[in-house]
Amino acid sequence: MEPIRWKTKNVIDSHVHFEHNQPFQHFYDNADLANCTKYAVLGLPFLAEQNDWLLEIKRAQPKRFFIFGRLFHDPAKVARGDGGYLVEQVEHLMHAGFDGVKMWEGKPVQRKTVVPWPFDHAYYRPYWEYMAARGVPVTVHQGDVATCWNPAKPRENYADGASFESYIREAEAVLAAHPKLRISFAHFLWLSPWLDRLDRMFRAYPEMRIDLAMGSEYLHCLSNAPAEGRQFFTTWQHRILYGTDINDNNSFRMTHGKAEMLRLFLETDEEFENLTALAQGLEPPVLHGRSTFRGLNLPPDVLENVMARNFEEFAGAEPKPVP
Numbered sequence: 001m002e003p004i005r006w007k008t009k010n011v012i013d014s015h016v017h018f019e020h021n022q023p024f025q026h027f028y029d030n031a032d033l034a035n036c037t038k039y040a041v042l043g044l045p046f047l048a049e050q051n052d053w054l055l056e057i058k059r060a061q062p063k064r065f066f067i068f069g070r071l072f073h074d075p076a077k078v079a080r081g082d083g084g085y086l087v088e089q090v091e092h093l094m095h096a097g098f099d100g101v102k103m104w105e106g107k108p109v110q111r112k113t114v115v116p117w118p119f120d121h122a123y124y125r126p127y128w129e130y131m132a133a134r135g136v137p138v139t140v141h142q143g144d145v146a147t148c149w150n151p152a153k154p155r156e157n158y159a160d161g162a163s164f165e166s167y168i169r170e171a172e173a174v175l176a177a178h179p180k181l182r183i184s185f186a187h188f189l190w191l192s193p194w195l196d197r198l199d200r201m202f203r204a205y206p207e208m209r210i211d212l213a214m215g216s217e218y219l220h221c222l223s224n225a226p227a228e229g230r231q232f233f234t235t236w237q238h239r240i241l242y243g244t245d246i247n248d249n250n251s252f253r254m255t256h257g258k259a260e261m262l263r264l265f266l267e268t269d270e271e272f273e274n275l276t277a278l279a280q281g282l283e284p285p286v287l288h289g290r291s292t293f294r295g296l297n298l299p300p301d302v303l304e305n306v307m308a309r310n311f312e313e314f315a316g317a318e319p320k321p322v323p
């Protein structure tokens with residue numbers, strides 16, 4: 001398999017993971033194959049040693065990897081709704097050489113198992129205030145794809161919890177309360193079926209960003225109306241970050257499929273197949289009436305922003321050194 005050949009010189013994947021289910025070398029080989037200039041490796045909260053592994057990756061290749069640490073929640077303080085201690089954790093991460101914070105606490109399952117509070121609860125207020133004042137970038141997983149709440153097929157963690165809409169309102173409440181917060185919502189914030197909503201949010205909150213990590217829902221949605229998709233990306237070309245969700249669990253074929261699908265989607269006007277489904281030997285799913293995709297063929301200046309410049313604006317042009 002050949003490494004991906006990108007149209008733009010500089011490519012930063014803002015959203016990859018390392019779970020240590022494979023050796024570090026497999027992760028680095030995946031990075032070679034996707035062939036980006038740099039990567040941001042985002043911490044996952046279900047892995048206790050996650051921050052240590054991220055530091056190990058950055059020490060091994062300090063110019064290539066940004067790292068976004070995870071937070072640890074103290075059950076007694078969570079129960080009291082007292083989250084002031086999270087500020088010290090971020091200070092510690094920043095001193096240790098982390099570039100930002102990743103929050104998975106907006107995922108419905110996390111609300112049931114770790115922190116029940118929504119992001120606009122007092123528990124998080126000192127933390128958001130600190131993040132906004134210091135300009136620390138934060139990537140947030142908020143909600144999940146709206147079809148998880150399908151009343152005909154209610155799923156565990158979704159059926160009796162907060163609605164999809166309440167997760168979006170919660171995001172808006174945080175943005176309104178902390179307008180200087182440097183925040184990027186992963187997975188298109190699941191709003192590709194409602195571009196007008198996203199449009200209003202981008203207009204209202206100038207520091208808000210989204211990333212393109214799959215969840216492939218937005219690929220299905222925007223492929224149905226590529227001209228509208230191209231217009232949306234052009235209008236908001238400074239607010240959308242390239243990202244794939246590549247993980248060390250991924251085979252070479254899967255990694256290549258993720259990056260190549262986004263290359264075809266962003267750089268070309270071709271019709272193409274669901275390469276990640278094929279990489280897993282799965283029947284490509286039908287979502288929003290289609291199983292194949294159509295590229296947006298973005299203009300070169302828009303591509304340069306989405307592929308790298310927006311991440312540099314968000315988290316800096318170079319990873320911070322590890323002391």
Ligand SMILES: [Zn+2]
Nearest residue numbers: 015017213245
């Ligand atoms: Zn992810």
